[in-house]
Amino acid sequence: MDWFFNFPHMDDDALRNLKKFIDESFRAFTRAYGDAIEGFFSPLQTFLIYSERFMTKTPWPIITLIVLAIAWAGSRNLKIVAGCLFSLLAIGYFDMWDDTMRTISMIFVCTILSIAIGIPIGIMMSRSDRLQRIVNPVLDVMQTMPSFVYLIPVVMLLGIGKVPGLIAVVIYAIPPMIRLTNLGIRLVDKDVLEAADAFGSSSWQKLVWVQMPLALPTIMAGINQCIMMALAMVVIASMIGVQGLGQPVLKAIANQYFTLGIFNGLAIVGIAIIFDRVSQSYGQRLQKHREIIHG
Amino acid sequence: MADQRFDGIKIRNLYKIFGQNGAAHVEAVRNGLSKTELNEKFGLVLGLKDINIEMPAGCIQVIMGLSGSGKSTLIRHINRLIDPTSGEVLVNGVDVVRMNESELRDFRRHQTAMVFQKFALLPHRNVLENTVYGLDVQKINRAKSTEIAMQWLERVGLKGFEKKYPNQLSGGMQQRVGLARALSNDAPVLLMDEAYSALDPLIRMDMQSVLLGLQKEIKKTIVFITHDLDEALRLGDQIAILRDGEVIQQGTSQDIVLRPADDYIANFVKEVNRGRVIHVDAVMTPVAAGHAVNGATVMSGSSIDDAMKLLAHGNATDVTITDPAGIPLGTVDLKCLAAAVVSSH
Numbered sequence: 130m131d132w133f134f135n136f137p138h139m140d141d142d143a144l145r146n147l148k149k150f151i152d153e154s155f156r157a158f159t160r161a162y163g164d165a166i167e168g169f170f171s172p173l174q175t176f177l178i179y180s181e182r183f184m185t186k187t188p189w190p191i192i193t194l195i196v197l198a199i200a201w202a203g204s205r206n207l208k209i210v211a212g213c214l215f216s217l218l219a220i221g222y223f224d225m226w227d228d229t230m231r232t233i234s235m236i237f238v239c240t241i242l243s244i245a246i247g248i249p250i251g252i253m254m255s256r257s258d259r260l261q262r263i264v265n266p267v268l269d270v271m272q273t274m275p276s277f278v279y280l281i282p283v284v285m286l287l288g289i290g291k292v293p294g295l296i297a298v299v300i301y302a303i304p305p306m307i308r309l310t311n312l313g314i315r316l317v318d319k320d321v322l323e324a325a326d327a328f329g330s331s332s333w334q335k336l337v338w339v340q341m342p343l344a345l346p347t348i349m350a351g352i353n354q355c356i357m358m359a360l361a362m363v364v365i366a367s368m369i370g371v372q373g374l375g376q377p378v379l380k381a382i383a384n385q386y387f388t389l390g391i392f393n394g395l396a397i398v399g400i401a402i403i404f405d406r407v408s409q410s411y412g413q414r415l416q417k418h419r420e421i422i423h424g
Numbered sequence: 425m426a427d428q429r430f431d432g433i434k435i436r437n438l439y440k441i442f443g444q445n446g447a448a449h450v451e452a453v454r455n456g457l458s459k460t461e462l463n464e465k466f467g468l469v470l471g472l473k474d475i476n477i478e479m480p481a482g483c484i485q486v487i488m489g490l491s492g493s494g495k496s497t498l499i500r501h502i503n504r505l506i507d508p509t510s511g512e513v514l515v516n517g518v519d520v521v522r523m524n525e526s527e528l529r530d531f532r533r534h535q536t537a538m539v540f541q542k543f544a545l546l547p548h549r550n551v552l553e554n555t556v557y558g559l560d561v562q563k564i565n566r567a568k569s570t571e572i573a574m575q576w577l578e579r580v581g582l583k584g585f586e587k588k589y590p591n592q593l594s595g596g597m598q599q600r601v602g603l604a605r606a607l608s609n610d611a612p613v614l615l616m617d618e619a620y621s622a623l624d625p626l627i628r629m630d631m632q633s634v635l636l637g638l639q640k641e642i643k644k645t646i647v648f649i650t651h652d653l654d655e656a657l658r659l660g661d662q663i664a665i666l667r668d669g670e671v672i673q674q675g676t677s678q679d680i681v682l683r684p685a686d687d688y689i690a691n692f693v694k695e696v697n698r699g700r701v702i703h704v705d706a707v708m709t710p711v712a713a714g715h716a717v718n719g720a721t722v723m724s725g726s727s728i729d730d731a732m733k734l735l736a737h738g739n740a741t742d743v744t745i746t747d748p749a750g751i752p753l754g755t756v757d758l759k760c761l762a763a764a765v766v767s768s769h
């Protein structure tokens with residue numbers, strides 16, 4: 130009756146050998162292809178370094194002006210611009226400017242990358258039910274697998290640094306981008322699509338003139354979610370050497386520095402709110418034509 | 425402007441069975457399997473059954489039927505938004521059913537234009553940008569397409585609204601945009617799928633007049649779907665009545681009102697304002713050539729209402745019907761007009 134009380138598991142030796150075999154194979158793979166893969170990602174590295182240098186080396190008044198200009202261009206809302214100014218000044222005043230700039234640079238690159246990869250995948254998914262059935266479980270895994278777990282192979286392959294951090298953040302942040310692009314396109318009004326067909330639109334014309342514009346509010350929500358999730362990963366990414374607001378937080382956790390933790394945490398919240406409000410109101414402004422309704 | 429030698433639309437032996445492997449059951453339906461049996465035995469829905477309609481070029485062909493009669497399915501076969509299960513759809517002599525994807529796209533761009541019940545305008549494009557959509561698809565440059573679109577927007581009475589967005593407009597105005605968009609294509613075939621059904625009655629009358637006025641100039645082959653017999657009788661040069669996917673009567677408005685094919689149609693026709701639909705020609709007493717014309721006259725093809733108006737407001741006791749050259753064809757008096765207005769059923 131032993132099998133009834135204890136789950137009859139794989140033989141201990143066999144299990145150890147299996148794990149060892151997988152580890153060995155992955156190590157062999159790393160040794161064989163690690164350099165090639167690193168080379169493949171080196172353009173990303175350059176982009177990251179360039180972006181970070183720009184954010185940290187540019188004098189703070191200029192960066193502040195740029196951020197405010199973007200906020201104004203996006204939202205056309207003085208309240209939001211004032212909020213941005215206040216957050217940035219507070220961050221600077223409490224001596225977190227450099228770390229914040231590094232984090233913003235990281236988030237910026239992650240978001241661009243997620244959009245560049247996520248939107249095409251979302252579009253392809255919306256066109257094929259079969260692809261949707263394949264991709265959906267993959268996205269589920271990406272969102273639920275604890276991030277530390279996929280940090281291990283990434284670090285083994287690429288070592289510690291910016292690029293593995295970037296990959297980890299993108300893996301975590303890209304699923305909403307893909308899902309919402311797919312959903313947005315699938316929800317486009319069938320009548321309008323039929324009209325586009327009736328006028329002889331090619332599938333590219335239909336995508337660019339009908340599906341993408343009508344899916345835009347949902348896609349914008351995807352971008353917004355993507356930014357928020359990328360920010361949430363900042364602390365975890367700092368464990369593999371990504372500089373920015375995550376590292377002081379990590380230090381605070383290790384040494385129980387309450388104030389250090391809360392200051393940097395609040396700085397993350399501050400830039401999250403800036404990103405969120407600006408991108409949301411930009412999205413709403415793109416949809417202005419929806420608001421005016423005939424009486 | 426449309427192709428002068430356009431050959432009209434011919435639909436031959438068209439069947440549509442919705443559901444998996446419908447083609448296998450066409451033969452059975454042809455041999456008398458009923459719609460209900462098809463559904464109960466095989467779970468398939470018979471959409472259209474043996475449709476044969478010839479639509480001459482330059483005419484308004486109305487297809488009338490209640491919801492579920494297959495009329496919207498039928499119109500979508502003309503530009504193949506729906507693929508038929510079997511049969512032919514010849515537009516200007518070319519079978520639409522046999523076209524490959526790029527031929528079909530080309531055909532839709534240049535030979536047909538469509539107006540939809542729910543307007544189907546692009547909400548993010550303003551009126552002008554919506555109107556040029558068909559021309560954008562044809563890759564015509566904006567300067568030229570804007571010129572064409574502005575001309576049609578003016579014709580449908582939307583001058584000054586170019587920069588508005590669809591949801592700033594009322595339903596009637598949105599449908600004018602839909603009409604301008606379709607007309608800008610300058611295709612010989614204009615498909616109108618319950619185009620006016622979503623509009624309220626006064627605006628619907630107004631839009632019918634717009635269409636009739638335009639048709640005098642553009643002379644397109646218009647296929648107009650409706651569930652409203654009054655609308656069908658007012659617009660249609662030819663009318664086909666559809667029930668349960670079958671054509672049960674085809675003919676002119678006079679044929680439908682004066683000689684309904686069965687009780688189903690007779691039932692519809694009962695509610696029609698006969699005075700406005702029936703032509704005086706149908707009830708007149710013919711006269712010999714050289715009959716002297718005295719008093720009131722109306723042209724051949726006028727409605728009974730027109731003749732009655734003359735009698736009601738004048739002193740004459742009868743009205744003479746003349747052909748366009750002024751030669752008398754027959755006479756009507758009040759009694760025979762009244763008899764025609766009162767339904768014989």
